[in-house]
Amino acid sequence: MINITLKQLRYFEALTRHGHFGRAADACSISQPALSVQIKDLEENLGVVLFERSARQVRLTGFGQDFADRARDILRAVDELGDLARLAKDRMVGRLRIGVIPTVAPYLLPTLIQRLHKAHSGLDVHIRETMTQKLISELLDGRLDTAIVALPVSEPGLAETALFDEKFVLVRSAQEAAAPVPSPEGMREMKLLLLEEGHCFRDQAVSFCNFRSTLPSDGLDGSSLSTLVQMVGAGIGVTLIPEMAVPVETRSAPVSLARFKGDEPGRTIGMVWRKTSPLAPQLMEIADVVRLSAEQLRTENQHLLPS
Amino acid sequence: MINITLKQLRYFEALTRHGHFGRAADACSISQPALSVQIKDLEENLGVVLFERSARQVRLTGFGQDFADRARDILRAVDELGDLARLAKDRMVGRLRIGVIPTVAPYLLPTLIQRLHKAHSGLDVHIRETMTQKLISELLDGRLDTAIVALPVSEPGLAETALFDEKFVLVRSAQEAAAPVPSPEGMREMKLLLLEEGHCFRDQAVSFCNFRSTLPSDGLDGSSLSTLVQMVGAGIGVTLIPEMAVPVETRSAPVSLARFKGDEPGRTIGMVWRKTSPLAPQLMEIADVVRLSAEQLRTENQHLLPS
């Protein structure tokens, strides 16, 4: 059992337009017998005669008419398939699903989305905000195209690229502004407010203070940096926040900021994707946009950071 | 520049369904490398990667998703093309354009159309009623599929088959019913009412009476048999009508009917079509339906005819 081919439909369509085997063959850049054979094959496959051949002219049969209408639709749809690909190849286009950790998302996204939209307007950006572990799992599952997380991730299936580094700054109540900045060891004497389990930023803060193990939850873990800063403002304790969060989070709470002396705590934010992802080239471009966004944020808010 | 093929779309579609080259290849009854190559060709033709291959699984890219939706539509349309042909091949189906001369149409068509509809309900019958000359020309132009006319036609490009013979009967006013039936020569003494120029039935009537040439129009030519019979009823003259017209035309006029003695005038009605028409087999079947219709009319109306 042979099958209809697009070639046959193309030749058929040409023949309907020219009503003449020789001229239709020319239009298809093939010899007249090649066209004759393909039309014959098509008719035999279908079991129906499509053309009435007379010495004078080649005419569609009634069935041929109906057939031609549908065939044209199909050829058009196939051409559109090619057009679609040609567009997708040149411009960056289509859905892009980005995952971002919660300690980055609120500060980076406004700028980033604006820039992405400006640079690649064909892009349909979807944002997913959750913790690293979930992002990685969704990435590996193919439910995300890339994720912005703290490095290192060291997951075998993923490729990563660094985006920017940022320090953590100490947040104390406004009254403590003049007190000396504690050393990491000194931190252990203070009431340190942390994010809930699962946030990588919590682990980084804990690790900086050289706590032996994860602290038992005391029921005061905050669900966001914003919450932590509000708590600090209320005099409940101290906390760390990444530089990027400073402009937003310290605006509305009576807190003071301080840099650590010596070996400052900090983190590297990077982008990860599946090593097998065909989007890799595009994602490298996206990474550049993220770097520019981070740079912009840093320069815009330089003056708000402690010196 | 190579082209997308339906084969590639079929393989592609199978791969989207199975997400596994080996199983998709099985489903297509080909080897795995054959499928690999075709998918690769497709991707190269498009210039876009459709699948993300990892050790674990084969997943569609975002573009691949869009592509798959359209590809499926195309494959469905092509299959429907095949279905359409399969239907058209078995049953008699589609448009059928029949031309019929005016001295047959009103009497034959009611029965014929009913029978056609019963025998081939898929048939979309179009009727064109006009004089032989126009019918033949439209037939040759491809604007009709077949025509029912008086034979012979003897047009080189047309095939013909006889359908039925019928005699012409004399129509006189009711008062003349008892008068002897005239011979053809005797007809010349009478006021013979004829159809307009162009009707083959006019020529046949004239020829029966052995008139030398076409008579000069006296402004009384009728545009239909119905008109002629009405005129006879009004006492203006006599006329001939084919047997088939008797039941309809003599119902409402005070006329009498008579058969001619000896060599009765008559005609053969037949069907013609282009020798090149692929519908020829179907048309032979249609011709059978016409014969049955004529037979039915004859038996139904036997009692109305003069003996």
Place this chain on the structure above:
DNA sequence: ATTGATCATAGGAAATTCTTATCGTGACTA
């Protein structure tokens, strides 16, 4: 009847598609 135009057919060349065999790469296991 001859010629010209047109589509069909035939045979061998060219291109393509397929199969088998094999490689390379990850991922799981012992």
Place this chain on the structure above:
DNA sequence: TAGTCACGATAAGAATTTCCTATGATCAAT
């Protein structure tokens, strides 16, 4: 950490399809 397995890619030759050139057949017009 090496071994094994699963899976897709690649290679080479065979099989199939498609195409071209040459020629045949038909029909209409001269």
